[in-house]
Amino acid sequence: MSWRFPKRVPREGHPLSPEDLAEGLRPFYELSGDINExxxxxxxxxxxxxxxxxxxxxxxxxxxxxxxxxxxxxxxxSNHTKYPVTAGWAEIADTEIEFSTAGxxxxxFAAIDYGMNPTGSTMAQAQFVVMLNGSxxxxxxVGCFDVNALSGAxxxxxxxxxxxxxxxxxxxxxxxxxxxxxxxxxxxSPPLEDTGGPALNIRNSQFVCVELAR
Amino acid sequence: MSFDHWRRQEGxxxxxxxxxxxxxxxxxxxxxxxxxxTAEGSLRTVVGPLEYDPTLRDGTSGxxxxxxxxxxxxxxxxxxxxxxxxxxxxxxxxxxxxxxFIYGVxxxxxxxxxxxxxxxxxxxxxxxxxxxxxVAPQFQTQFTVTPNGVVITPQERRSLFYDGYTVGELGYAQxxxxxxxxxxxxxxxxDSDASSGGEGFVDxxxxxxxxxxxxxxxxxxxxxxxxxxxxxxGFVSPMSFGSQEGTGTVFGEKTNSMGGVLExxxxxxxxxWIDRWGNLSPLSNRxxxxxxxxxENVTASRDKEGNEDANRMKIAIAWTDLATGPDGTVxxxxxxxxxxxxxxxxxxxxxxxxxxxASTTFATIEDNRCKAYPDNIPDTWLILKTTEVDPVPTFRxxxxxxxxxxxxxxxxxxxMGAIRASMPGRWGTFEKNGPEIxxxxxxxxVTALHTIPGGLLAFTAQSCFIIxxxxxxxxxRAATLSSAIGCVGPNAIxxxxxxxxxxxxxxxxxxxxxxxxxxxxxxxxxRIKRLNGAWLVRASAAVAAETGEFRLWxxxxxxxxxxxxxxxxxxxxxxRTDVTAHSVCTTRDARQLMLALGTASASTSSGPVSDxxxxxxxxxxxxxxxxxxxxxxxxxESHWLRSNRSNRKASPHEVTVWLREAxxxxxxxxxxxxxxWRNTPKIHTETRKxxxxxxxPPLRWDNAxxxxxxxxxxxxxxxxxxxxxxxAYWTKINIVVPSCEVFKIRLTGVGDWEYVAMEYSELxxxxxxxKAGHGRSDR
Numbered sequence: 004m005s006w007r008f009p010k011r012v013p014r015e016g017h018p019l020s021p022e023d024l025a026e027g028l029r030p031f032y033e034l035s036g037d038i039n040e041x042x043x044x045x046x047x048x049x050x051x052x053x054x055x056x057x058x059x060x061x062x063x064x065x066x067x068x069x070x071x072x073x074x075x076x077x078x079x080x081s082n083h084t085k086y087p088v089t090a091g092w093a094e095i096a097d098t099e100i101e102f103s104t105a106g107x108x109x110x111x112f113a114a115i116d117y118g119m120n121p122t123g124s125t126m127a128q129a130q131f132v133v134m135l136n137g138s139x140x141x142x143x144x145v146g147c148f149d150v151n152a153l154s155g156a157x158x159x160x161x162x163x164x165x166x167x168x169x170x171x172x173x174x175x176x177x178x179x180x181x182x183x184x185x186x187x188x189x190x191x192s193p194p195l196e197d198t199g200g201p202a203l204n205i206r207n208s209q210f211v212c213v214e215l216a217r
Numbered sequence: 218m219s220f221d222h223w224r225r226q227e228g229x230x231x232x233x234x235x236x237x238x239x240x241x242x243x244x245x246x247x248x249x250x251x252x253x254x255t256a257e258g259s260l261r262t263v264v265g266p267l268e269y270d271p272t273l274r275d276g277t278s279g280x281x282x283x284x285x286x287x288x289x290x291x292x293x294x295x296x297x298x299x300x301x302x303x304x305x306x307x308x309x310x311x312x313x314x315x316x317x318f319i320y321g322v323x324x325x326x327x328x329x330x331x332x333x334x335x336x337x338x339x340x341x342x343x344x345x346x347x348x349x350x351x352v353a354p355q356f357q358t359q360f361t362v363t364p365n366g367v368v369i370t371p372q373e374r375r376s377l378f379y380d381g382y383t384v385g386e387l388g389y390a391q392x393x394x395x396x397x398x399x400x401x402x403x404x405x406x407x408d409s410d411a412s413s414g415g416e417g418f419v420d421x422x423x424x425x426x427x428x429x430x431x432x433x434x435x436x437x438x439x440x441x442x443x444x445x446x447x448x449x450x451g452f453v454s455p456m457s458f459g460s461q462e463g464t465g466t467v468f469g470e471k472t473n474s475m476g477g478v479l480e481x482x483x484x485x486x487x488x489x490w491i492d493r494w495g496n497l498s499p500l501s502n503r504x505x506x507x508x509x510x511x512x513e514n515v516t517a518s519r520d521k522e523g524n525e526d527a528n529r530m531k532i533a534i535a536w537t538d539l540a541t542g543p544d545g546t547v548x549x550x551x552x553x554x555x556x557x558x559x560x561x562x563x564x565x566x567x568x569x570x571x572x573x574x575a576s577t578t579f580a581t582i583e584d585n586r587c588k589a590y591p592d593n594i595p596d597t598w599l600i601l602k603t604t605e606v607d608p609v610p611t612f613r614x615x616x617x618x619x620x621x622x623x624x625x626x627x628x629x630x631x632x633m634g635a636i637r638a639s640m641p642g643r644w645g646t647f648e649k650n651g652p653e654i655x656x657x658x659x660x661x662x663v664t665a666l667h668t669i670p671g672g673l674l675a676f677t678a679q680s681c682f683i684i685x686x687x688x689x690x691x692x693x694r695a696a697t698l699s700s701a702i703g704c705v706g707p708n709a710i711x712x713x714x715x716x717x718x719x720x721x722x723x724x725x726x727x728x729x730x731x732x733x734x735x736x737x738x739x740x741x742x743x744r745i746k747r748l749n750g751a752w753l754v755r756a757s758a759a760v761a762a763e764t765g766e767f768r769l770w771x772x773x774x775x776x777x778x779x780x781x782x783x784x785x786x787x788x789x790x791x792x793r794t795d796v797t798a799h800s801v802c803t804t805r806d807a808r809q810l811m812l813a814l815g816t817a818s819a820s821t822s823s824g825p826v827s828d829x830x831x832x833x834x835x836x837x838x839x840x841x842x843x844x845x846x847x848x849x850x851x852x853x854e855s856h857w858l859r860s861n862r863s864n865r866k867a868s869p870h871e872v873t874v875w876l877r878e879a880x881x882x883x884x885x886x887x888x889x890x891x892x893x894w895r896n897t898p899k900i901h902t903e904t905r906k907x908x909x910x911x912x913x914p915p916l917r918w919d920n921a922x923x924x925x926x927x928x929x930x931x932x933x934x935x936x937x938x939x940x941x942x943x944x945a946y947w948t949k950i951n952i953v954v955p956s957c958e959v960f961k962i963r964l965t966g967v968g969d970w971e972y973v974a975m976e977y978s979e980l981x982x983x984x985x986x987x988k989a990g991h992g993r994s995d996r
Contacts, residue, residue, distance in 0.1 A: 008810070010838075016883075018879065019915065110328075
């Protein structure tokens with residue numbers, strides 16, 4: 004998204020003009036399509052309104068993030084959510100980000116903690132991917148991509164092992180309103196194949212989407 | 218005070234454009250400054266400009282001076298199918314953390330709010346080049362946007378090309394060194410001792426040097442070579458049969474039904490670089506000739522074991538010392554003659570990389586590293602004639618038109634009055650004998666190029682031409698539009714949305730609509746005369762995409778920078794002083810911003826800043842205290858009212874001005890009155906608040922509750938507040954200009970105010986049937 008600037012900014016003491024408000028907002032609602040003077044509930048403005056535009060933070064940068072980072076939660080599986088063996092991609096909790104864009108490359112950073120319950124003798128493998136509107140953006144995928152279903156033939160990890168997976172990807176997001184999230188595909192560990200498999204403990208630590216403003 | 222019955226009402230008059238003429242109607246204004254025509258037809262104060270990338274910090278952050286004049290150009294374009302948004306400026310910039318300003322071409326990096334030095338004389342530059350600082354009247358750095366990149370033309374320097382990722386020289390200004398050819402040579406072979414009946418040392422053709430035929434040095438068959446088949450170069454005549462003199466036996470058992478003669482041959486080659494954008498370099502000089510000697514295999518002296526294919530005598534050759542190209546070179550095209558002795562064709566042909574032409578190959582050698590090329594391509598595969606290319610000239614102007622890059626005003630000689638066109642799609646490749654036009658018969662330097670639908674406008678300082686395709690579609694032709702009207706500089710021209718191209722000439726502002734050339738500066742001729750002729754070469758114009766206005770920034774009076782902006786809206790003129798713009802451009806995306814690289818006064822929480830250099834977005838504003846431009850002062854000055862009957866004096870008594878709610882409740886405009894063709898002294902001054910009666914006040918930001926209600930005197934009920942358009946209203950000013958010929962009203966206001974029209978009333982000198990005198994004794 005290129006940098007955008009308001010045409011007019013409502014100022015203190017100036018007439019409360021819907022046209023001027025629209026002029027100020029138009030460069031932005033052209034993107035999201037859901038805000039102008041018609042969409043503002045007049046009754047909601049009970050104590051006046053002063054619009055401040057900070058071109059440093061409001062316009063130039065578009066950083067959307069879900070930041071759950073907590074040092075004490077790192078590798079603490081009691082804070083994780085269990086994800087069983089999945090046939091497809093299962094969305095990871097606390098990763099949803101919604102936004103509108105004119106279409107731009109997005110820089111994605113994600114850090115996902117995952118681990119195997121100590122009772123497991125081997126560690127189930129997992130694949131992580133960025134989802135765009137619920138569909139996996141497979142180029143962003145990381146993790147074990149061994150898809151061999153035969154027990155003993157695919158890669159495994161150490162039982163009770165814990166790890167952190169990081170995604171560092173650039174994806175192009177087309178114009179419109181979108182939803183980005185993270186998803187996981189859990190592979191069964193060999194001894195539990197075809198039994199539903201173990202549950203992998205997963206916690207989204209950080210998910211940062213930076214729109215490369217131009 | 219007389220009765221209203223005797224008053225003459227004039228108006229309303231709605232001034233929208235200014236005129237310098239002495240005789241003008243009441244609807245003309247003497248000056249309309251810093252006002253923009255709204256969609257509703259009124260005039261409202263210009264807002265902004267706003268810094269594109271803020272350099273002024275609020276409060277404790279202090280000020281960071283990131284930009285410094287002189288500036289020399291600004292360009293915005295979308296590359297890569299619209300995905301790569303490129304914003305370039307030329308000037309001094311000191312990035313955060315840098316210790317000094319660096320002059321160069323900078324690219325905005327929106328994602329981290331900083332600038333990258335693209336071209337400049339610094340180690341951090343992507344392309345290191347010392348640029349001439351624009352401290353004297355000269356063309357600004359030129360930018361020509363193409364589908365795959367932008368051509369950057371710093372003045373008196375090599376033009377560069379930037380594709381959004383890589384910057385490099387546009388095409389080639391130098392030619393490669395010639396290759397060295399290797400081929401077979403004839404040499405001696407020791408057969409056997411001559412004294413014992415052998416032939417001793419004998420000459421074996423094509424047996425030495427770079428000898429890779431299927432015939433060994435001793436004349437026997439080279440079975441190793443046969444593994445790969447025969448070589449391919451050389452002309453073999455199967456009908457040439459040799460004879461052995463003195464034996465009387467011509468062929469006998471030695472007849473070789475597949476025999477023939479390899480005729481003497483000669484080949485030469487030239488090499489040509491190709492860069493990442495497909496531009497070709499000039500051809501190298503010719504290589505040394507590679508020859509083969511006459512050789513036959515039909516004579517009895519050859520020790521044949523049977524029929525021997527004459528094609529085995531064909532040769533392969535090699536080209537070495539292949540010059541590697543400068544940065545950006547990704548391949549080399551090797552061109553070769555056919556056998557110059559036997560073919561009779563002197564031309565050079567590109568050597569294909571494979572046996573068949575493949576679309577995946579762009580050069581004979583798809584690298585810029587190897588030094589040698591073994592050449593076994595037969596003459597019959599040489600089909601594509603080599604493109605002969607001239608070095609890229611050091612040009613000063615360029616434009617993209619008719620699928621080609623047109624460059625003009627190059628070198629220091631005859632090229633300053635010439636225009637050349639590149640190959641289609643190869644913006645930095647200028648074919649030898651390609652389109653080259655000298656439009657001006659007087660030989661004047663070309664001062665501007667501008668693309669229009671279906672052609673190209675070319676200008677000198679006192680003439681203009683249109684270049685179109687010739688009628689047979691094979692070439693181009695230049696037709697003279699005017700031998701008196703030129704263009705002052707390459708940036709003083711722009712095309713309005715309706716297709717009308719507007720430019721500044723020494724004689725005024727002119728337009729070309731595809732049919733006729735016309736002057737539009739008639740109403741502001743006096744203003745045009747005030748422009749600083751020496752510096753007009755750096756005048757800068759652009760069309761505001763939102764309003765469709767042609768805005769021309771030029772240096773006025775003694776200024777050496779573009780301190781005045783003349784605005785043409787398709788009907789008439791206004792002017793602006795909100796920014797001193799060294800260079801301007803309009804963004805080519807949906808934002809439709811007009812960017813001005815220059816100086817403006819700004820207001821921050823730490824105080825006013827004057828003449829602050831920056832990249833400004835015009836007609837955009839930020840909230841107060843957020844690096845906003847200081848409030849603009851807008852002026853609407855009427856022309857001399859009642860001038861068309863000024864010979865008959867009258868006494869204007871009041872002026873009513875039609876305004877519209879704007880600004881806060883305390884905003885004021887000042888009304889000045891002047892009379893009888895004199896701007897001084899002001900005979901009356903007073904102020905008016907920009908608000909209507911207190912009985913119908915507007916709701917105001919920050920001190921009104923939209924959720925509330927108010928008592929409405931018309932409905933006599935409490936009514937809920939609603940969004941309401943700003944209200945228009947009239948305000949009256951009692952001016953009293955007794956017995957004047959003409960008078961003038963000047964409205965001046967700081968900040969937001971909006972003007973619709975004015976009306977005035979006057980009392981004729983004959984009011985009340987009194988034969989009043991003119992008040993002057995000399996007529």
